[in-house]
Amino acid sequence: MSEDVMHGMNAVIRIQRFTPSPEREHHRRHSSSPFGGKARGGSPFGSSLSRRRIRGKHFTQDYTIEILPGQTVLDCLLSIKRNIDPTLAFRYSCGHGICGSDAVSINGTPTLLCTAKIEDYAKPKSNQNGNGDAIDDKGFRTTKSAENAANNSASSTDSGDSNSSDNADESNESPINQPSPSDLGIIEIAPLPGFPVLRDLIVDIDQMMNQIKKLEPYLKADDKLATTKDGKIDMFEYLQNPEELKRYELLSNCISCGVCEGSCPVYAGGEAFIGPAALIAQSRFINDSRDNATNERLDAIATADGITACQSVRACSRECPRGIDVGEEMWKLTERVKNR
Ligand code: SF4
Ligand code: FES
Incomplete structure (x- = not known):
């Protein structure tokens, strides 16, 4: 998508967040793999490593923001932190792909926040998970079969014709998920997989x-x-x-x-x-x-x-x-x- 076309469009930034519980936070040594202990004999890596599992609250939060041409995902998170939610936690330093401090998962792909361009990652709302399943405004995923069942029942009530399958196909998509012309889509951000999460996107x-x-x-x-x-x-x-x-x-x-x-x-x-x-x-x-x-x-x-x-x-x-x-x-x- 060209940068001119992007001007003034909105995107939903969906972030997997984590808030540790201070009163329950504890550190304990454990191996998350049943094979971890076996390697300890002759290995320089196994014996002194510990992984922390911090207890707390996991939740998903959506932020809708206006996208400016050429913005990276890091730019969006900085805008959210400065203008909407100062509690959002993420790590970065150079902003130019040099320090390596801002690795996260974007749409399921590990990458750096500062090099990920919005236009490369925004997915249309009508096909948010790549399977044609949609996600409503409350963050719930609706499958095709659930939508079809709902639409079939709605169309048969409205038309009074229980065999009207054409009507059901035409109204296959829930109105809540119809992308508006000003929608760039959605970007899903999660902490880097394989690392213990400390807070939000910080591992x-x-x-x-x-x-x-x-x-x-x-x-x-x-x-x-x-x-x-x-x-x-x-x-x-x-x-x-x-x-x-x-x-x-x-x-x-x-x-x-x-x-x-x-x-x-x-x-x-x-x-x-x-x-x-x-x-x-x-x-x-x-x-x-x-x-x-x-x-x-x-x-x-x-x-x-x-x-x-x-x-x-x-x-x-x-x-x-x-x-x-x-x-x-x-x-x-x-x-x-x-x-x-
Ligand atoms: S992806 Fe791996 S090899 Fe490449 S810079 Fe990052 S740590 Fe180094
Ligand atoms: S902030 Fe330094 S690599 Fe992204």
Whole structure:
């Protein structure tokens, strides 16, 4: 849809919200996966991770706002927070796809709030869930069969003709769901899947960051520092040709946003899998010619909850904001571990 056409149109932003109960909030260690405990023996990831489950109230809230041309979903949430509901909680920082702090699920797809354009995500109200089912103003989904039954009964009452199926087909859509010419549609936003929710769209990313940290994401180069004659550390450099740089340059662009983790059906199982973000960080150093800990790194991921747990679903590749083919990298790591 062109930006001119969008001017002055409304969109419904439907948000899955969560308010923790302060008096009942508690932290407890638990594995959300029946396989989590099994990986603990030889794995660096299993034993120290904890996942919090916070109790509270889950609810869905709709906000109808006017959309300006070129707006992102983040712009809409900021507008809601400033003008309608200051209690709405979400995380962002750079606003330009650089910091990776604002990953959520939009219409069921993990992505960043700040790069998601409204025109790409607004769905017509008459086909909101992709199955032709509609959602009324109170947020209830009405199925085709329920609508047909209601319409059949209404039309037979109105016309007095119980065989009038043509009338039923014509009035198949409830008047409440007829899109108005000024309606852009609806956008459904939920927290990033696979992560514990802290409040509204804010999730706890500690588990992902711990998994990345445990794989020691820093250069392990020559551990002998060059020194001057009087024992001071000398200037030195590691030379690398463009071909060697190319092997890991794209991987070094990972911003640890968690979009790949939120897309991965195995990671959603919790501690059973260290997750694609940690493995991408590991692959970045495995492919760096200056790093001399390749065998150690391959050993660290050759665990039951490491690369072995990857099922090659490749959902992780679909929405990486940095253009990394995450699934392909997982496959390359699997091959390297196997052939080492
Ligand atoms: S690989 Fe891509 S999707 Fe995954 S954490 Fe890094 S930037 Fe985000
Ligand atoms: S706000 Fe920084 S990546 Fe979206």
